Amino acid sequence: MxxxxxxxxxxxxxxxxxxxxxxxxxxxxxxxxxxxxxxxxxxxxxxxxxxxxxxxxxxxxxxxxxxxxxxxxxxxxxxxxxxxxxxxxxxxxxxxxxxxxxxxxxxxxxxxxxxxxxxxxxxxxxxxxxxxxxxxxxxxxxxxxxxxxxxxxxxxxxxxxxxxxxxxxxxxxxxxxxxxxxxxxxxxxxxxxxxxxxxxxxxxxxxxxxxxxxxxxxGEFFHALNYIRPEPGFSRYLELLYDIHDMAVLSAPLSKLLQQLQQQLERNNALCHQLTLRLYCRDSDTQCISIGSAQGEYRAANWLKLCQLQLETNRLQAPVYGLQLEVTQFAPQQAQSEDLFQPQQGNVSALQLVSLLQARLGREAVSGLSLQNRHLPEQASGRPLPLLQSQPGAAALLQRPAFLLPQPVALRETIEISRGPERLCPDGWQLAAQRDYFIGRNKQGQWLWLYRTAQQQWFVHGLFS
Amino acid sequence: MSALLEQLARRQLLWHGNSQQAAYQAVSSGSPELDQQLAGGFPASGLIELQTQLGIGELRLLLPYLQQQHSSGRLLVLISPPAMPCADMLCAAGITLSQLVIVTAKTGKEALWAAEQCLQSGCCASVLLWQAGLKLAQARRLQLAAEQGAASLVLLRRPSAGLSLPVNLSLELKPHRQGLQLSVHKRKGGWPGSAFVLDMQSRWPALCFTADAAELPQRKAG
Structure with missing residues (x-):
């Protein structure tokens, strides 16, 4: 029946x-x-x-x-x-x-x-x-x-x-x-x-x-009902009863939404890597903030911390009357095994730390370093996303400086040359653009990486440290 | 009498002059003479202050220590380095580049915040911070964070006549033709020694002048 x-x-x-x-x-x-x-x-x-x-x-x-x-x-x-x-x-x-x-x-x-x-x-x-x-x-x-x-x-x-x-x-x-x-x-x-x-x-x-x-x-006639199907993501809208001007006040309604997200993620045994937070502003464009976590989180408290750091850096142009939280993709939860003999000191993993730094300082402020198989020094060091496992592309060259200047600076002091030259030529063997690199020391005792162009001009390109 | 001494010693009211415990766990600095001067090496955790000019060999001094520190798989973080770090040099020194994180902070406050977060996270072995000014309270806070996360913070800054900071080790570095001239300003659990020259010729022949090379004719650029 x-x-x-x-x-x-x-x-x-x-x-x-x-x-x-x-x-x-x-x-x-x-x-x-x-x-x-x-x-x-x-x-x-x-x-x-x-x-x-x-x-x-x-x-x-x-x-x-x-x-x-x-x-x-x-x-x-x-x-x-x-x-x-x-x-x-x-x-x-x-x-x-x-x-x-x-x-x-x-x-x-x-x-x-x-x-x-x-x-x-x-x-x-x-x-x-x-x-x-x-x-x-x-x-x-x-x-x-x-x-x-x-x-x-x-x-x-x-x-x-x-x-x-x-x-x-x-x-x-x-x-x-x-x-x-x-x-x-x-x-x-x-x-x-x-x-x-x-x-x-x-x-x-x-x-x-x-x-x-x-x-x-x-019950004599058939009654057709449209049964729903579960949606993959999460999307909730919360209308605020009063306009909020201050980012700090936003965290209270936001934590309510995050709690709901946590409930759904817990039920699906999932976590998510990215949230999109839309702030509906009065008389102004909707502000869209995306918050990421490299490790993936489901706990509302951790997400709230990341959101607060991100919100602190943003400014509200207009009072907010509504919040929408959206997650398009869930990821399966993975158990993280810890070393039995070397217990971790803190309760933060490397990926969580990176997410934390990115939330406060901006995504581009945190990066890793990778060695590229390129002969020109300015192309040899890549700045990929942090903690990216990369295969060793090339053997590291000795006699390279610790720091490269973003732009070569014309040399204006007396230098005592120690090593050189090492001739590097840009791709395509443009002989006019070839550079002869020297290692030198200036009067203050700083070790510089210098080059001489084909036109006999001298530039400082790096600093040994 | 000896019974009384024993009782006092058990209650930790008595201090023996000859049984000094090491104030910190030392990690070898890679050169035996420096290890001897520092009674074992650089501290494995806490603050290390290097008063130095830029580019005289301060990073080369630290490289063996940093390599040992993060060989356990923990991170090495560079916060606001003076220019773009070069992968070749770090890779040649045996540092795993995938465990290296570079943070470029816009303000000094942000750099300090990042340093504190990294230190107390427990997943960083060493943090290098290029920062000019540091207040006493800030240094104390970083020291506590470093103890909490069992990490070390190397503070690289120009020589200054400011107040001495609560650090585990404070070194002043001066350029020298054969390497570096070091003087220990402060060492926890030890006495500051006199200045000495660390010879780097065997390890970095390209970045040193041999003692007898001064007489040879030299090319001058300019």
């Missing part, structure tokens, strides 16, 4: 906004018709109700924070909830704007019955900040109808749900307002009365919308 669970989230957009810091503020979401569609507990305590007009609500509660209803944002939050619940339940179909269908019957074997399933699901829902109502029934529409009445029972006992279904008023069904009105005029005000009538007679009097709804409610 099929069993469906419907989860109804009455205040998804409102709950996604509220974080612990702003618990005391009453918040309400207003639609385009200026009526309240979602509100939080503080607003309800002050007497604000759903469907109330904006003017009444404002009169009741002077510090009510109003937020316009945004369909896309609501949908994004709903999908993120579905992704999160996917970890415990296999078949989930979103029902915009505020509901989720879960097909329970296939999951019962995994959880050894309904009790195990309930525990797993409720534990997962508890982590989310959203309020919800739920109900189970034999068909998706029946479950939805009960959940909207806050039936709040997870049961496989169909007699219980059927009785509740028969009592439910028509306003909780999926029927359009004109159909409801027609039925009301006939004196049919509950589903029980409607279901008692024969389908053939209803079909003669009403159009097929009613017949198709009742067929799907009874």
């Amino acid at each position: 099929a069993l469906y669970l419907y989860l109804h989230f009455p205040a998804l957009q409102c709950d996604s906004l509220t974080d612990s810091g702003q618990q005391s503020l009453p918040v309400a979401v207003v639609d385009a018709q200026h009526s309240i569609v979602q509100l939080n507990a503080q607003a309800a305590a002050q007497g604000v109700q759903l469907q109330m007009s904006l003017a009444t609500a404002a009169a009741l509660c002077h510090n009510l924070q109003l937020i316009p209803y945004q369909r896309e944002q609501q949908q994004a939050v709903l999908l993120s909830v579905a992704q999160q619940l996917y970890q415990v339940s296999g078949e989930i179909a979103p029902d915009p704007p505020a509901g989720l269908y879960l097909r329970v019957c296939n999951m019962l074997q995994l959880y050894h019955g309904l009790d195990g399933y309930r525990n797993a699901l409720m534990a997962e829902l508890k982590r989310l900040p959203y309020r919800y109502a739920y109900a189970t029934a034999a068909t998706p529409f029946a479950a939805k109808c009960l959940a909207r009445q806050q039936f709040n029972q997870l049961t496989a006992d169909h007699s219980l749900t059927d009785a509740a279904l028969k009592r439910s008023p028509l306003s909780f069904t999926e029927l359009e307002a004109d159909l409801q009105q027609q039925l009301q005029r006939l004196g049919i005000d509950t589903l029980g009365r409607l279901l008692a009538l024969s389908a053939a007679e209803l079909a003669r009097r009403f159009d097929n919308r009613l017949v198709s709804y009742l067929g799907r409610l009874r």
Whole structure:
């Protein structure tokens, strides 16, 4: 026997906004018709109700924070909830704007019955900040109808749900307002009365919308649901209740997002190497910051440290009203084995250290050094990414300086030559550009690497140290 | 009497003049005469100060020590070097280039921050820092970080008459035709000695003048 669970989230957009810091503020979401569609507990305590007009609500509660209803944002939050619940339940179909269908019957074997399933699901829902109502029934529409009445029972006992279904008023069904009105005029005000009538007679009097709804409610017609598939990455948006000017203040909402990322990474047993943080600025372009970790991290605390270092160096041009955290690629977690006999002194690995330095000083400020198989000294030293294992390309030359000057400097002092010359010619044997290198010592005792051009001009190219 | 002495010694209230413990673990500097002067070599961890001009042989003095330090697989970090380091010279000295990290900091503050992070991370063997000024508190902080991560920090700076810093070893380097003239300003657990000349002719023949070469005619460039 099929069993469906419907989860109804009455205040998804409102709950996604509220974080612990702003618990005391009453918040309400207003639609385009200026009526309240979602509100939080503080607003309800002050007497604000759903469907109330904006003017009444404002009169009741002077510090009510109003937020316009945004369909896309609501949908994004709903999908993120579905992704999160996917970890415990296999078949989930979103029902915009505020509901989720879960097909329970296939999951019962995994959880050894309904009790195990309930525990797993409720534990997962508890982590989310959203309020919800739920109900189970034999068909998706029946479950939805009960959940909207806050039936709040997870049961496989169909007699219980059927009785509740028969009592439910028509306003909780999926029927359009004109159909409801027609039925009301006939004196049919509950589903029980409607279901008692024969389908053939209803079909003669009403159009097929009613017949198709009742067929799907009874389970006689097939009800197609679009089940979601898990997405590979992570993307969350967080709208801030007030504009933030200071980078340091950003870390509080950011750590909330990173916690969610950590939960997802832990569940997937994965880590990620790169985050993209988008700061939505008021009256200005969106600022996009990418934060990398060479080793790969999943812990929120480590990511937060890297983000803070990166944010300290950036300046905010305009106040920020929203944050988006995106990860496109997850990498599998690898166990790192440590030396048993030489325990590490610190708890930071070399890759983590490099990421830390890069976050604060900039990506190009940290580099490695590699030996290239080139005869010209300025090409022989490469600056690759740090800690890159490179195969030994060439044997190292002796009599090379420790430091090369970025630009050769004309020689302006007396030099005592010790060794030379060593003739180097650029590629293609351009004899006019050949250089004769000498090792010399100046009056201060510094050892210089000098060259003489074909035009008999002298330059300092390096410093022995 | 001896029982009383023994009791005091056990409670560590008595200090023996002849049983000095080494203040630090020493790593050979690669030349026996210098090892003898430094009572074993350079410290394996903590701060080492070199007061030196640029380009007189200060890095050549350190190379054998640095090579031994990072042979365990830990990193060698160069922070704000005066010019671009050359791979040939470091590679010829036996330093594994994949374990070398070069940090170019824009300000002195950033360089100090990077040095502290590297030292206390525990994954760096030695950090070389080219920095002019260092305050007493900063030096103390770096010393603590170095102890925490069992790393050494070599501070290369110009000779200055400033306050002496809390370092494990402080050397002053002066150019010399046969190598370097060294004087130990300060050594933890030891006395500063008189200046001496470190002969580098056998190791770096190209970068020394032989003692009798002064009489030979020389080419002058210019």
